[in-house]
Amino acid sequence: MKSAVETLNPTRVRLTVEVPFEELKASLDAAYKKINQQVTVKGFRKGKIPARVIDQRFGRGAVLEEAVNDALPKLYTEAVNEADVNPLGQPEVDITELKDGELLAFTAEVDIRPAIEIPDYSGIEVTVDAVEVTDEDVEKSVEQLRERFASTSPVERAAAEGDVVTIDLEAKVDGEVLPDGVATGVQYTIGSGELLEGIDDAVTGLEAGGEATFTSTLKGGSAEGKEAEVTVKVTQVAARELPELDDEFAQMASEFDTLDELKADSRKRLENMKQYDQATQAQERVLDELLKLVEVPIPEKLLEDEVNTRKHNLEHHQLGQMGLTLEKYLELQGKTVEEFDAETQEQAVKGIKTQFILDELVSKEKLNVNQDELTEHLMRRAASSGMSPDQFAQAVVEGNQVPMLVGEVARGKALALVVEAAKVVDTDGEPVVLDDDEDETAETAEASAEAGDDAEAKADEKSEEKSEA
Structure with a gap:
């Protein structure tokens, strides 16, 4: 087999493949065997019809078509590996020449992952909200608890x-x-x-x-x-x-003996929440700055699929559960269809860019995911989904989603590297020291890159379906 690759644009290539006819022998044999099992010819037992009779009765063209369909997935995969490209989704295949006994030639156009250069990101600087819990915040928190015991x-x-x-x-x-x-x-x-x-x-x-x-x-x-x-x-x-705000209330509503202890605990909880929000904000803003540094061509078909997926999920799942139509939702949001389409495309572009960049960082930094990291991430995902870890793990395995989870953790580790290298200060000008929680960072990376995951997974599913067909 001979193959050549032509770059059509930064995200699409055309593979040109020529295959000597003798390399189709296994597929031709398989084609005759398959047809033998499907047809009946008087005078011959089922499955024992000679090839020449099949050619005469049903045409050599039908056999060639079956053989080519059988051989194409393998031939395409060999050409992709030889060209060393990373295809995205289903190729557009065109049989350019088929000479019985001589040659099969075809072209395959397919979207690919673009080549990305990651620049020095150590100079990224972001500002985040300061962690500040006021007496008013504490009083509001205690008042909400008081409301629950009304x-x-x-x-x-x-x-x-x-x-x-x-x-x-x-x-x-x-x-x-x-x-x-x-x-x-x-x-x-x-x-x-x-x-x-x-x-x-x-x-x-x-x-x-x-x-x-x-x-x-x-x-x-x-x-x-x-x-x-x-x-x-x-x-x-x-x-x-409402119950009186006193020590008796503290004993009824919490594990504390005094109202002062309850308020101190409320303050600590609010500080932890705000620190978590601050860390999430830092990750999101560092990621936004990283995206500005890197030029990423977006495959058109991948983007189109992702935009359609986002619209479908919103209209038929999220809004459906809320009892809203898309039209009513846009009315409540005060948005036009054009504004909604523009926002959806912008979000999809960001998701795809995020995945491409973080995946490139994973490769560049040679980041690996060990079993403990994967298990911890799985436990968190299970908790957020409302399933037990065993149920979630079973669903992941049955859905062949383990590589997706590994990718989420790896991208989280890549983003953690960038955040660690960045300068983060709060609105008071004070440096912010972030906890090194890579799984938490994985959640930020996952939320931003979810579009790319969904679009690529969908594209890969289509590709697999075609190969199986």
């Missing part, structure tokens, strides 16, 4: 903001009560915004036994998105009572 008691007065009312609801559209438009005994905290728009104004001022009617857009159900006439009847008004 109790309610019925009152004989008009409902006001903050009260918990028990209500019955009936929704009508075009004068007809909806099949799923009746609910009784619903508890609602006035001012929480957890039910229909307009309900706060409707129930405020009502006593038990009072009712009101208002118009609202339904958020779900059979008439989702339609205007409905909603009748609400208050059956009970209850006032929320």
